[in-house]
Amino acid sequence: MSPLNRRHFLAASAATAAPLLSPAAFGQQQKLTVVSWGGAYQAGQSKHVWQPAAAKLGIRLVEETYNGLADLRLRVRSGASSWDVVSIGAGGAARASAENILEALDYGVIDASSFVKGYADKHWVGGDLYSTAITWNTKKYAA
Numbered sequence: 001m002s003p004l005n006r007r008h009f010l011a012a013s014a015a016t017a018a019p020l021l022s023p024a025a026f027g028q029q030q031k032l033t034v035v036s037w038g039g040a041y042q043a044g045q046s047k048h049v050w051q052p053a054a055a056k057l058g059i060r061l062v063e064e065t066y067n068g069l070a071d072l073r074l075r076v077r078s079g080a081s082s083w084d085v086v087s088i089g090a091g092g093a094a095r096a097s098a099e100n101i102l103e104a105l106d107y108g109v110i111d112a113s114s115f116v117k118g119y120a121d122k123h124w125v126g127g128d129l130y131s132t133a134i135t136w137n138t139k140k141y142a143a
Helices: 006-021 039-057 069-078 090-098
Strands: 031-036 060-065
Touching: 031 039, 039 060, 069 090
Parallel strands: 031 060
Antiparallel strands: none
């Protein structure tokens, strides 16, 4: 795995915004509903990705929160979903894709050339990259 650099971060940010910039995402409406986990995480997404994209496109942005895959599954299966873009973890995205409850993305209008390899699929695009570091006190525990 290569270290995360500015280019990868920008590609991940672009991947998150890609569905927002797709004409298919808003071609029939002037409103886009985005859904995430709430709190500081969603506030950051809103300020740095969703609001700038909505302003650039001249569309009205509606934000909602949800509690994960069960909420998404229930809305889709009941036919009551008004969500356009959902921020979901990788495991949930893979499962939702396998259950066929996500719409297929149109890569004819989404330029995936700058996406990090392996971070895009038929139904989803990865938007966050992170890592976990393990550290210890080498004076107490030898390396």
